[in-house]
Amino acid sequence: MEIPERIVTVEEAYDDLSRRTLSRISGDLARLIYLASTRDYNTGEYRHDGLAARYRAEIASQALELAHRQIFHRIAGYPLDELVREVELYVSSSPQSREEILRVWQKLEPYRVALPVNVNVALAQLLVSNIKLALVILRQGQKPKAMVASAS
């Protein structure tokens, strides 16, 4: 008798991705950058070898895209002060120099390619605009009150 192949859903792969990978990354901005980095620049397809080995490549790709969209929507809705904290968390947890990252991000605006495709244009503009503002605020040495309080 033939054993029917277990039906795996995108939700299952998404839960796996959230539990094993995304939960270990600190901050939504870092998660957004990570998920964007799993996307092929030429095809727009998402790839993750570990996830594809546990599920199918197609399911893994869909789960990554779903996670990317969800994180994008969450972070695009952040108030500006929270986004400043996210950017600060991202740059301070990177091995490179904080000042160097802030300078390069302002110049090259790499966060523009970290957005999922076909998202609402106005929402994407809002996030890009808020990140731009956060970079200026952090480069000027300004920090939101909550950040200053937690540091002292």
Next chain:
Amino acid sequence: MIEFASAIAGAALLLLLTAAVLKGWLASHSLGPGSTANEEDESEPCPEEFVNRVFSRSDWEFVRGLKASGVERLFERERKRVALVWVRQTSAMVRKIMREHAQAARQSKNLEFSTEINIFAQFLMLMGVCGILSTAIQIAGPLSLGGLAHFAQRLSRRLSVLQESLQAGGPANTAEARSA
């Protein structure tokens, strides 16, 4: 002499107002800088919270608290740009709905005059609101225009739902159109 000066001042004011409205109307129709070609045919609708975020003062209060005039100026410029993208997007979406509706209406055999007038009136009102919003955002920025932006959002959503239900057909839908 005073009457002549008042007339000149009135004419100048009218001219300025007309120029501002025209500028706003053009901005809400054209794809200016900061906009992209897929504002009209993008697949994802704008979430409701967007208007709350862009047109509210909460982020502005945070920026003002930083006491950095450079950041304040950048914030005002950026928010203006984002708000204008939203107005253009809303305006483009409404025009698309109307085009689709006109196309469907041309093929329909049981058009209701009152329903069509109602839809057209809503379309005109929305285009007017988009024009006013566009002008006002360019003059004063988006922070005090939350009420009007919410009104435009509600109206465009209603028009979209109405068009969808009319495309699906059914007598209940035309009743909804009359009451809208």
